[in-house]
Amino acid sequence: MARIALIATDLDGTLLRSDGTISSRSRMAIAGAHDAGLQVAFVTARPPRVVRHLAEHAGLDGIAVCSNGAILYDLAGDAFLSHERLEPALARELIDLIRAGSPDIAFAIEHGGRIGYEPAFPQFFEEMEGHPPPRVDHAHELLQEELTKLLVHHPDHGPDSLIELVNAHVGDRAYVNHSGGAFVEIGAPGVSKASGLERLCGQLGFGADQVIAFGDMPNDLPMLRFAGRGVAVANAHPDVLAAADEVTASNDEDGVAKTIEALLEAMG
Numbered sequence: 001m002a003r004i005a006l007i008a009t010d011l012d013g014t015l016l017r018s019d020g021t022i023s024s025r026s027r028m029a030i031a032g033a034h035d036a037g038l039q040v041a042f043v044t045a046r047p048p049r050v051v052r053h054l055a056e057h058a059g060l061d062g063i064a065v066c067s068n069g070a071i072l073y074d075l076a077g078d079a080f081l082s083h084e085r086l087e088p089a090l091a092r093e094l095i096d097l098i099r100a101g102s103p104d105i106a107f108a109i110e111h112g113g114r115i116g117y118e119p120a121f122p123q124f125f126e127e128m129e130g131h132p133p134p135r136v137d138h139a140h141e142l143l144q145e146e147l148t149k150l151l152v153h154h155p156d157h158g159p160d161s162l163i164e165l166v167n168a169h170v171g172d173r174a175y176v177n178h179s180g181g182a183f184v185e186i187g188a189p190g191v192s193k194a195s196g197l198e199r200l201c202g203q204l205g206f207g208a209d210q211v212i213a214f215g216d217m218p219n220d221l222p223m224l225r226f227a228g229r230g231v232a233v234a235n236a237h238p239d240v241l242a243a244a245d246e247v248t249a250s251n252d253e254d255g256v257a258k259t260i261e262a263l264l265e266a267m268g
Helices: 011-015 024-035 048-058 088-101 159-170 193-204 218-226 238-243 255-267
Strands: 006-009 039-042 063-066 071-074 079-083 106-110 115-117 149-153 175-177 184-187 211-215 229-233 246-248
Touching: 006 011, 006 193, 006 255, 011 048, 011 211, 011 255, 024 039, 024 048, 024 255, 039 048, 039 063, 039 193, 048 063, 048 071, 063 193, 071 193, 088 149, 088 159, 149 159, 159 175, 159 184, 193 211, 193 218, 211 218, 211 255, 218 229, 218 238, 229 238, 229 255, 246 255
Parallel strands: 006 039, 006 211, 211 229, 229 246
Antiparallel strands: 063 071, 071 079, 106 115, 106 149, 149 184, 175 184
């Protein structure tokens, strides 16, 4: 196996502890990786407006893969390097199909730099200081701005059952996934954490066999399969535990940090 050059890690449930914080041990492990000449990148479903804040706390700069692979984001420059958009006509069609089959469905829409909600969509996401407040309107009205992805919520379905319901309408016309929250996400076809990580590797000049990736939820599976070494945290979804090359300690036990520490020790 090639020498590891890039550490790619999911955030929620993986690097972040259950209370949403990055532990001092994880921050030290990231700093140690930087000192050893390794690149560290967040690869997350979260949008750039949230990732920048977390990266500052972790002492991380460089490029992050955001919005489930749709956006490459320059942390230091606060700029999008690439943005794979969901076509408005397709989004409108999917919204109508899904809603026709399940009238209690509610949608939110990520626009890259901001989010919009339908009134019935629970506001799960904290507003970030310095960013515009979310727009609240019918989904069709929210399609007037550029689209990154749709978020789909149903009050009576958890993510595993909801993803089956949504997939029945979407098929292969878009990429449907979930990251453990009370909603599923619909992104542009072919866009995943793996495609975003592959674009990042292209920018950095690394091969997939030089990547170690960490994750916990089904939306991490493409990334773990792409990487030369895919690692699940012990608290991961059963599908992720089954697919990973190895399993480390849980997020609350600093599993990512422990594996980075062992990697650095092996590198000498």
